[in-house]
Amino acid sequence: MATTEVSAERTLVSELKEIADTPITRCYQCGKCSAGCPMAEEMDLLPHQVIHSILIDRRDRVLTANTPWICASCLMCSARCPMDIDIAVVMDGLRQISFRERRPGQKDIAKFHDRFLRIIRLFGRAFEPMLVMVTPLGLRERIKQLPLGAMLFLKGRMPLLPHRVKNRANVSALFKESGLK
Ligand code: SF4
Ligand code: SF4
Numbered sequence: 340m341a342t343t344e345v346s347a348e349r350t351l352v353s354e355l356k357e358i359a360d361t362p363i364t365r366c367y368q369c370g371k372c373s374a375g376c377p378m379a380e381e382m383d384l385l386p387h388q389v390i391h392s393i394l395i396d397r398r399d400r401v402l403t404a405n406t407p408w409i410c411a412s413c414l415m416c417s418a419r420c421p422m423d424i425d426i427a428v429v430m431d432g433l434r435q436i437s438f439r440e441r442r443p444g445q446k447d448i449a450k451f452h453d454r455f456l457r458i459i460r461l462f463g464r465a466f467e468p469m470l471v472m473v474t475p476l477g478l479r480e481r482i483k484q485l486p487l488g489a490m491l492f493l494k495g496r497m498p499l500l501p502h503r504v505k506n507r508a509n510v511s512a513l514f515k516e517s518g519l520k
Contacts, residue, residue, distance in 0.1 A: 362423065384404040456514075463507050
C-alpha cells in the first residue's frame with residue numbers, strides 16, 4: 340500500500356496550486372464540466388466530483404480514481420466552466436501527483452507514459468506499432484488490438500516504419516525544458 344503521507348497543512352488544493360494554478364475554490368458544482376465530458380462514461384469519478392473531492396481533500400479518493408488517466412485533455416470541461424476553472428489542467432496536475440507518488444494501480448499507466456515518452460524522444464513523434472509492442476498488455480489484449488491495427492494500416496493511417504521529425508534537437512530541448520530525463 341503506497342499511500343503517501345502528507346503534512347497536515349499540505350492539502351491537495353495547495354499542492355495543485357503549485358503545478359496547476361486555476362481557481363478551483365470557485366467551483367459551485369453546477370456539473371457543466373461533467374455534462375460535456377466525452378469520456379464521462381468511463382470515469383470512476385466525474386470531473387465535477389473530482390473537483391469536489393479535491394476541495395474536501397479526499398486525497399486517496401481522487402488519486403486512486405481512473406479519471407485523470409481516462410481524461411483525453413480535450414478541454415471541453417475547461418471551455419464550459421462558468422467560473423473559468425481549467426479542469427483539464429487540474430487533471431494534468433493530478434496525473435503528476437499520482438505519478439510522483441507511484442500510486443498502486445498506476446504502475447502500468449506510468450509504464451505506458453514512460454514508454455510513450457521514450458518513443459517521442461527517439462523519433463520526435465508517436466510510432467504506434469512500437470508503442471503497442473512495448474505497452475504492458477497481456478497477449479489477449481494484444482490479439483484484440485490486431486484488427487484495429489490492420490484497419491489503420493490498410494487506411495494508410497499507421498506506417499510500418501517510423502518517421503523521424505527533422506529537427507530532433509527541438510524535441511530534446513523540450514524534454515530538457517520540462518525537466519524530463
Ligand atoms: S463547470 Fe466549473 S463550476 Fe461547474 S462543476 Fe465544473 S468546475 Fe465546478
Ligand atoms: S479535458 Fe478531460 S475531463 Fe475535461 S472534458 Fe475533456 S476528457 Fe473530460
